[in-house]
Every structure is written in structure tokens, then in C-alpha cells.
Amino acid sequence: QSALTQPASVSGSPGQSITISCTGTSSDIGVYNYVSWYQQHPGKAPKLIIYNVSNRPSGVSNRFSGSKSGNTASLTISGLQAEDEADYYCSSYTSSSTVIFGGGTKLTVL
Amino acid sequence: QVQLQESGPGLVKPSETLSLTCTVSGYSISSSYYWGWIRQPPGKGLELIGSIHYSGNTYYNPSLKSRATISGDTSKNQFSLKLSSMTAADTAVYYCARHDRGRELMDYWGQGTLVTVSS
Numbered sequence: 001q002s003a004l005t006q007p008a009s010v011s012g013s014p015g016q017s018i019t020i021s022c023t024g025t026s027s028d029i030g031v032y033n034y035v036s037w038y039q040q041h042p043g044k045a046p047k048l049i050i051y052n053v054s055n056r057p058s059g060v061s062n063r064f065s066g067s068k069s070g071n072t073a074s075l076t077i078s079g080l081q082a083e084d085e086a087d088y089y090c091s092s093y094t095s096s097s098t099v100i101f102g103g104g105t106k107l108t109v110l
Numbered sequence: 111q112v113q114l115q116e117s118g119p120g121l122v123k124p125s126e127t128l129s130l131t132c133t134v135s136g137y138s139i140s141s142s143y144y145w146g147w148i149r150q151p152p153g154k155g156l157e158l159i160g161s162i163h164y165s166g167n168t169y170y171n172p173s174l175k176s177r178a179t180i181s182g183d184t185s186k187n188q189f190s191l192k193l194s195s196m197t198a199a200d201t202a203v204y205y206c207a208r209h210d211r212g213r214e215l216m217d218y219w220g221q222g223t224l225v226t227v228s229s
Contacts, residue, residue, distance in 0.1 A: 036213075
């Protein structure tokens with residue numbers, strides 16, 4: 001099972017909104033709503049920020065939102081803050097009964 | 111507060127077997143959920159190795175299934191990973207995490223431990 005496809009990097013200025021895409025196939029994102037997003041700061045463990053495509057765990061800022069269309073999921077961060085600078089990973093359940101991750105996207109806050 | 115902590119050697123020789131243990135506090139692993147291992151090679155993405163339920167049910171990534179064994183010790187509230195025939199390609203930070211298989215997410219993570227494969 002191949003990894004999900006994410007852009008290597010995105011950037012934005014404080015206060016702006018950015019969107020990170022995560023492209024899969026009709027065997028994963030296209031058929032399951034088990035899409036999650038994780039935020040990872042350097043040297044730290046990943047932190048769950050979105051699950052089931054668009055749900056936020058308790059305590060996660062409502063500046064983070066998720067969506068899905070066809071085989072592509074998206075993470076949008078609004079009102080960018082310096083603390084949002086991190087790596088972001090998507091994941092999805094697959095028809096092979098596995099969970100696969102994207103290659104990660106580095107967000108730079110200019 | 112659920113907390114997880116990995117322990118094990120930081121250096122493994124090629125062809126040897128890696129053994130890691132994850133100690134869980136704040137939640138009994140025999141209550142529910144799966145408990146899993148995820149790894150991240152330096153500068154690369156995440157890979158789920160597999161996970162175990164207290165009942166003994168296990169799930170493995172097909173690409174690692176032949177080399178990975180995950181076991182649990184409910185008396186110590188721990189679970190472990192053994193990965194055989196280690197090569198340089200297995201050099202990575204290894205994380206343990208709580209795996210919610212109902213929603214296919216990992217909601218609590220350990221801090222991770224770097225394992226280097228080198229002679």
C-alpha cells in the first residue's frame with residue numbers, strides 16, 4: 001500500500017489561512033471517512049488534531065478544520081500563528097485493513 | 111491522563127532483533143483499545159507497524175508482518191515490540207501509542223525512542 005500524497009511544504013503569513021492536501025485512492029480516502037491529521041513539532045511526538053475527516057479532539061483549536069472530496073482530504077488552518085509552524089501528516093484506513101500515512105507537509109509561518 | 115513511555119536499546123546490530131517496551135500509565139491496557147507501535151525514519155514519514163488488543167488480537171502492517179511481533183503484559187500494564195532481522199533501513203524513531211481501531215486513529219503517543227542499526 002503506497003503512502004498518501006502530500007505537498008512537501010506550504011507557507012503562509014500570520015493571520016492568513018492555508019490548506020494542505022492529502023491525496024489517496026478509491027481504496028482508502030475515497031471509500032472511508034477514517035481520515036486523521038497529526039501535527040508534529042521538531043523532536044516531538046505527533047499530536048492528533050483532526051479525526052474522522054473533520055472532527056476535532058477536545059482541546060484542539062477551532063482554527064483547524066478538515067474536509068474531504070473524492071480521493072482527497074484537506075486540512076485548513078485559519079488565522080495562522082507562529083506556533084502552527086510544524087510538520088503535518090494525514091492518515092487513512094484502507095481496504096487492506098491497514099492504516100497508512102502521508103509523507104508529511106512542512107508548514108512555514110513567514 | 112494517559113501517558114506512554116518507550117524503553118529499549120538505542121543501538122542494534124544488523125541482523126539482530128530489536129526489543130522495545132512501552133509502559134502505560136493513567137489507563138489500563140486491559141480496559142479497551144488497541145496499543146500500537148509506529149516508526150519514523152529520520153526526516154521521513156510515519157509507518158504503523160502494528161497493534162495489540164488486551165484480548166490478544168493483533169494487527170500488523172503487511173509489509174512488516176513477517177518480522178514483527180507485538181505482545182502485552184497486562185500485569186505490568188506494558189506492551190512490547192520485537193522486530194527481527196534488523197537492517198539500516200529500520201533506523202528510526204519508534205513510538206508507542208494508543209490505537210483507537212473504532213476510528214482508526216492514534217490519540218495518545220509516547221515521546222519516542224531513536225533506534226539506530228549499525229555495527
